[in-house]
Amino acid sequence: MNRPPWWSVLVILLILALIFRRGALAVFSFILLMATLASELWARYSLSNVTYRRVLGGTHISHGDETTLTLEFTNAKPLPLAWLLVRDRYPRSVNLLTDAVQSGVTGQSEFLLTMVALRWYERLRRTHLLRGDHRGVYQFGPAQLSSGDVFGFRRQFRDDDDVERLTVFPKVVPVAEFGLPADRPMGEWTARRKVMEDPLRFAMVREYVPGDNPRYIHWKATARTGALQTKVFEPSDTLAITLAVDVRTRARAYEYVPEFLEYVISAAASLAVHALGERYMVGLAANGLGEGGKMWMQIRPGRHSHQATQILSTLAALEPFRGLPFEEMIYQLQPSLPFGSTLVAVTAVPTEGLFEALLALERLGHRALLLTVGDEEPDVPELLASYHLGGTDAWHRLQTLAVA
Numbered sequence: 001m002n003r004p005p006w007w008s009v010l011v012i013l014l015i016l017a018l019i020f021r022r023g024a025l026a027v028f029s030f031i032l033l034m035a036t037l038a039s040e041l042w043a044r045y046s047l048s049n050v051t052y053r054r055v056l057g058g059t060h061i062s063h064g065d066e067t068t069l070t071l072e073f074t075n076a077k078p079l080p081l082a083w084l085l086v087r088d089r090y091p092r093s094v095n096l097l098t099d100a101v102q103s104g105v106t107g108q109s110e111f112l113l114t115m116v117a118l119r120w121y122e123r124l125r126r127t128h129l130l131r132g133d134h135r136g137v138y139q140f141g142p143a144q145l146s147s148g149d150v151f152g153f154r155r156q157f158r159d160d161d162d163v164e165r166l167t168v169f170p171k172v173v174p175v176a177e178f179g180l181p182a183d184r185p186m187g188e189w190t191a192r193r194k195v196m197e198d199p200l201r202f203a204m205v206r207e208y209v210p211g212d213n214p215r216y217i218h219w220k221a222t223a224r225t226g227a228l229q230t231k232v233f234e235p236s237d238t239l240a241i242t243l244a245v246d247v248r249t250r251a252r253a254y255e256y257v258p259e260f261l262e263y264v265i266s267a268a269a270s271l272a273v274h275a276l277g278e279r280y281m282v283g284l285a286a287n288g289l290g291e292g293g294k295m296w297m298q299i300r301p302g303r304h305s306h307q308a309t310q311i312l313s314t315l316a317a318l319e320p321f322r323g324l325p326f327e328e329m330i331y332q333l334q335p336s337l338p339f340g341s342t343l344v345a346v347t348a349v350p351t352e353g354l355f356e357a358l359l360a361l362e363r364l365g366h367r368a369l370l371l372t373v374g375d376e377e378p379d380v381p382e383l384l385a386s387y388h389l390g391g392t393d394a395w396h397r398l399q400t401l402a403v404a
Contacts, residue, residue: 042079043154046147049076050118052086054140056164060309061132063171066097069128069140075118082150088112091138094166097129109139132168135265137317140164169312170262170269173401178267178371178389204232240281240301240338243268243311246326246347247288247318249373256320260348263373263395265315268346272311276303281338284311287329288318295323301338327353334361342367350378358384 016022050073057068071088075081090096090112099112116124141163148155205221208228221229245268249260268284275282283301290297299310324332326347337343343361347354350372358368359381368385372378375391 040149040154042149043147043156045077045079046081046149047145047156047158048079050074050081050084050145050147051076052088052143052145052160053162054088054143054164056140056166059165060167060169060313062169063132063135066129066131067166069096069130071114071126071128072123073114073116073118073125074123076121078120080120080122081118081147083147084116084118085146086114086116086143087146088114088143089139089141091136091140091166093134093136094138094168095131095133097131099128130166132166135168135170135262135316137313138166138168140166167313167316170315171266171398172270172273172312173266173398175270175274177398177401178270178387179394180387205229206232240283240341241275242283242285242301242333242337242341242343243272244326244330244333244343244345245284245286245288245315245318246322246345246349247286247320248322248326249320249348251349253322257348257392258320259392259395260373261318261320263389263391263398264346264348265318266395266398267371267373267389269312269315271344271346272315273308276308279303282307282311284314285329285333286314286318287322287324287326289321289323296329296332298333298336300336301341325353327351327357330354330357330361334364337361337366340365340367342369344369344371346371346373348373350380355381355384 053072053074055070055072057070061067071086073084073086075084088111089109092110096112112128114126116126118124141160143160143162145158145160146155205218206229208217208222208230212230216231218229218231245264247256247261247264249255249257249264272282272284281301281303284299285296287296289295297314299307299314323329326345326349330343330345333343343358343366345354345358345368347370350370354370358370361368362383370380370384370386372380372386372388373391374388375393377388380386
């Protein structure tokens with residue numbers, strides 16, 4: 001009814017009614033003409049100075065935690081809106097507790113539909129409750145806004161490209177739930193910190209005594225004094241741990257077992273939180289594909305206030321798409337490992353190449369520990385410290401546990 005011919009019909013009808021002195025018809029034609037004009041203007045300016053904003057109560061939440069999603073609608077003009085419909089893209093894996101979403105779309109998103117009416121210069125808020133039941137980085141938006149005249153003759157549409165992201169951390173449980181020793185779940189590194197000599201912190205020279213490391217003999221001082229002299233270093237009281245995560249769960253590159261991947265990530269997250277709680281420096285390396293086509297990701301060991309958030313956020317974003325082979329990543333990681341640090345490798349696909357890479361770390365003075373995931377326990381060399389965490393059944397059992 002809003003096409004140009006309709007305008008022409010109304011104008012002609014009004015003119016004829018006036019010519020032939022048909023008062024009722026003239027009034028009726030005039031009312032229809034004014035209604036059409038009002039509809040045209042209302043629809044044209046319905047979305048002017050209208051804003052839509054979404055605010056998350058928290059951008060990072062723990063697995064199973066709840067947060068809020070506040071939707072804000074503003075009409076900053078003297079023209080009221082009889083209706084405003086917002087069709088906002090909503091991540092399928094985030095549980096919406098206070099409303100329903102429109103399903104039936106492709107991909108990993110649904111739509112959250114909201115219909116409101118706004119008076120002139122009115123701001124309206126609606127708050128929803130969300131729960132993060134699955135780890136991941138989720139995007140809210142973009143949205144489509146639509147409005148029109150009160151009669152429903154015309155509609156205007158506008159796309160809002162602003163998006164917000166919510167990171168749901170992996171599930172974190174007490175490390176003893178993985179079947180590791182309760183007192184020292186990761187072996188030596190959870191015991192009291194060992195006082196180690198750091199070869200980068202030279203202190204003095206003294207006479208050599210049996211048992212000293214022959215690599216630290218000071219040959220110039222020995223030649224000068226005529227007796228064996230050895231270097232003495234200042235002790236290092238900081239023990240660093242790097243968690244190496246393998247996102248591959250099957251031998252074939254483009255196949256994966258979802259339960260194994262989640263188990264590997266949950267184990268790494270739980271160990272990181274536990275170690276940071278014990279005041280150890282903790283780092284992370286993962287062979288998942290990173291931003292910009294990076295073949296692996298690394299967070300250097302640290303224990304500052306944001307270290308846990310950085311590690312858990314990186315683990316939350318991991319996908320089952322491998323970059324570097326796991327053993328190659330460990331070789332590339334070697335030069336950046338702090339002196340005397342421990343590397344904990346977590347994988348569902350242990351290989352001979354991985355065993356060799358970990359044993360090479362041991363020969364360089366680091367400690368290496370292998371944690372494996374799978375329905376069958378692998379055959380690991382006796383020289384390499386390892387634990388098998390279990391497979392599908394173990395992960396399903398872990399899913400029922402409360403977070404640490």
